[in-house]
Amino acid sequence: MAFDSIAARTLDTALARGAHYADVRFETARTERIEVRNGVVSTLADSTSTGYGVRALVDGAWGFAASSDLSERGVDATAARAVEIARAGAAIARIRVGFAPDRAYVDVFATPVVRDPQRIALGDRVALLLAAEKALRISPEIAVGRAWLDLWRSEKIFFSTIGSKIAQTIVQTGSGLEAMAVGEGDVQTRSFPGDIGLYKSGGWEIVEEARLIENAPRIGEEALALLRAPQCPSGTFDVILGGSQVSLQIHESCGHPAELDRVMGWEANFSGTSFLETSQLGKLKYGSDIVTIVVDNTLPGGMASCGYDDEGTKSVVSDIIRDGMLTGYEMSNDTARTIGRASNACVRAQSWEFVPMIRMCNLNLLPGDVPFDNLFDDVRDGIYMESNRSWSIDDRRLNFQFGCEIAWEIKNGKRGRMLKNPTYGGMTPAFWNSCDAIGDAASWVAWGTPNCGKGEPMQTGRTTQAASPARFRNVAVGVGYHA
């Protein structure tokens, strides 16, 4: 569908109604979900949704209205509604919060795709999951086997009153497995890859990379073994975290606190604020010297990879933590201005009906120089943990407690017996400053998170925290595990 004329009408209506700036984002999103549960296809669903969202700026106040009505009358009403909403906010405003972007782009972006998922026959997609799920259930004690596949494609086009016209096609793919073993008074779960599957931007090649069928028997066996494994001990230990758990640790204790809207209190009532303050830029030693974390929405395979964010700002690479020092934030156009910087293109909306806001980008811990096996070398008494099971952190992102699906003890540099119910906790800066080794590039994976929640109405964001396994010294382990 050509949107130029309807976009022009929308923006003209917004300006005629009194907006000083407006933009409109048309989007068609197609999603396919297949889930196999205990040999039955419990979900086989294909959904499309088309609509648009209009942002209007009136006297420094934003209004946003969205609709699926693409008729001329529909876009007129939606543009007028956005302006009416902005005007209602402006009428009681104490301060100006909204600013128009100052740079326009005309461009096209498309996710690189090796194999178009839609060219894989639906029957073959279902057959893969049936086979993988069947391979999980190696024993009657595996009470639940699950295998799933998500195919997402979004085509969106952004127009603004300063002349932007940006068309983007974003393709994302994910798949995974889970085995739940039920024993006497105990339930243990193992997932693969990571804890939610392997999610990346790209096509069917992402499903092939996951190697579900090949890994399913091992995952089933580990779930069973956990029923009989000893409880992870409590105490202070050196800890090695698997790559997907490091990804979660970055997400919760770096990604969210570094969102500048949280720092400014924009999420205070719901997803919380941040222990960070803008005055700490360049001064706070967030982590040890080997910790460098960057925003990179150009990352191949990143779930947040795109050409432009949903404010029309071009994707960039920028530092958040460099050599352990806090050096930047994830920013929007509005928030960046408050600290005298330019946006680093961190604004996205879940879909057409949601207002764009700061969302976690591809936020990656750069790899270190230690081969994975060598991370264990000088650990005398430690725990190696893999695959997140629970995650909780306070509303300023300081006190955290995470649990993993599986662990192994480490004795004198060697991985030992399996342990169940591992948890660990700490305070964010102290934990990252205890990091003394990061796995090398060979163990670095772009772990995607497809279900990050933020905002009201709540939006689900898709993001990546690329990471290698890493080692942390003197960590509180076994916190909170008692019945």
Add this chain to the structure above:
Amino acid sequence: MRSGDRETIAKRVLAISQADETEVLVASSDTSLTRFTRNGIHQNVAARDVAVSVRAIAGKRTGVAATNRVDESSLRDVAERALAMARLAPEDPDFVALPKGEAAAPPPGSYSEATASASPALRATMTDTIFRIAEADGLWSAGYCSTGVSGYTIASSAGTLASFDGTEAGINVKMNGADSTGFAECYVNDVAGLDAHAIGAKAAAIARETAQPRAVEPGSWTVILEPAAFGELLSYLADHFSARAFDEGSSFYSGKLGETLLGSNVTIVDDYAQPLAPSSPYDYEGQRKERVTLIEQGVARDIVTDSYWAHKLQRRNTGHALPAPNSYGPQALNLLVMPGSKSTGELIASTQRGLLVTRFWYIRTVDQKHAIVTGMTRDGTFLIENGTIAGGVRNMRFNQSILGALRACEFSRDLRRTGGYSYSCVVPSAKIENFTFTSATEF
């Protein structure tokens, strides 16, 4: 879009569909939310949509397709896509047939025209009231004011035709001081029931009264959980009442119907018609929802089902289906905890040393089978000494079995609706003995 228009769309899809059996869900919504921080509006949004979802059955095979276009071509396309998917799906031996629903009346108070037509100016006026309270107290406010109307129609080839329209309005406020915060909320169906001044004043009072919080030691505490805290804790039990979790063994309930599992004063029901939170009388298969007593005086009594799980477990259908496709199984979405006899004030007065908790944050399950969860206190935690409030305390992390908590608890007589849009339940305040805090944070 109201029910008549949705029913027209649903019937058109039924006429088009070539599947053996067909179920159509047409959902419409028009929702608005004004969000504020630092005594100013920063996100002010509204969205309208209509979505059509088709569940096609071919023998014992099921496919689901959805669209938000309602022209003839799109409806034909979505019906064909659903059937095409069904034909490619393997057979599910436990699928029998789509259920036939019976008509049910919406509970009183579930719809308000004033809420459906609320303007951005009305929401701005209510938020301005909150800003003025904050400014008068030297605080800054963050929160939202929302209004919205939504509805759905389910029609099927089995003869089901069920429609419901409901409205929701809410205010959620966090007041922020130099070293303390306070929270208050109110969710109603009729926007006229929102008292912005009272909600803002309550949040401001909590922020003031918890200023200069002291640190207390983690450990075993007597706690009194205000409804916002208790309701969020309770929401982590909801899945345990599902027939799916019951059958698969992940529920604490599994195999224990008829056993005493909780305190004798604990009765939990699922009730869509509770006057504080009236909602749809239908589930997403168009079945009448039952009021289900899940826990009665501590005894595990019942689980919730849908047509699939009712057949699979040879139990009655309680009408708790989610929209297809549904891998979660049936869910109890309207939990109600029956109240006790004392006021919250009397619960406080009966506490020698304890903590009054306004709200929790980031609760997550640590151990599913034993319903052990962790989380943080947030936005107003008070020390209780000798039966009276003795100031604010810094926030702490808890690790606690919900089952253990409900074996040593006492409830207030005053019920409140809590949870907003993320979940909804009606609960009293709860006094719980030996609630375990395991660490503290810095604020």
